[in-house]
Amino acid sequence: MKKLLGIVIISLLLSGCLPKVTPTGGSFSGLKIEPDKSRIIILRKGGSLISMDTPAVNISGTTSSSYYLPSKAFIQEDIIAGKYNIIIKKPEGTGLVWRMAPFSLEVQAKKNETLYLELKATSIGVLHSSKLEVIDGVYALKNLEIFQRVLRTDRVK
Numbered sequence: 001m002k003k004l005l006g007i008v009i010i011s012l013l014l015s016g017c018l019p020k021v022t023p024t025g026g027s028f029s030g031l032k033i034e035p036d037k038s039r040i041i042i043l044r045k046g047g048s049l050i051s052m053d054t055p056a057v058n059i060s061g062t063t064s065s066s067y068y069l070p071s072k073a074f075i076q077e078d079i080i081a082g083k084y085n086i087i088i089k090k091p092e093g094t095g096l097v098w099r100m101a102p103f104s105l106e107v108q109a110k111k112n113e114t115l116y117l118e119l120k121a122t123s124i125g126v127l128h129s130s131k132l133e134v135i136d137g138v139y140a141l142k143n144l145e146i147f148q149r150v151l152r153t154d155r156v157k
Helices: 002-015 137-144
Strands: 037-044 056-060 064-068 073-080 082-089 103-109 114-124 127-134 148-150
Touching: 037 082, 037 103, 037 137, 056 073, 073 082, 082 127, 103 114, 103 127, 114 137
Parallel strands: 037 114, 073 148
Antiparallel strands: 037 073, 056 064, 056 082, 082 103, 114 127
16 A cells, blocks of 8 residues: 555656646637638547646648647647548657557548547556547537647647
8 A cells, every 4th residue: 555655646746747738729719610611629638647648649631730639638720621630649859758559540521510539548557548539519518618729839848
């Protein structure tokens, strides 16, 4: 029991020393999509020991962008309708940690619609996994109320 308590205390102390990304985009506001555009929203709840990990998220297609996505944050990207490849991977040259294998998901963004996705990461011992899945808009909007928006310009501190 003492060992476990010691590990928890050391983990809490070290978490303050780790590089991190602080979202600066503010809270969610349900602004309308520009005419003839689409929107991709990717949210990440976190809530486990793996929540300190922060992946790089690249969205590429007709337009391209790159973000870091910490826990309890979201990405909102307004784009031209079409096919996009969303790549989740370990950030390079930043000191950020992401223990999961890189993966990608191809999505079809439709004109005047919002596509909601959730990044889920789990860790059980030395087994780590992550997935990106399409979610319901009602569920997403409920969670977005308490998250902060990550901007492309948000960098590691």
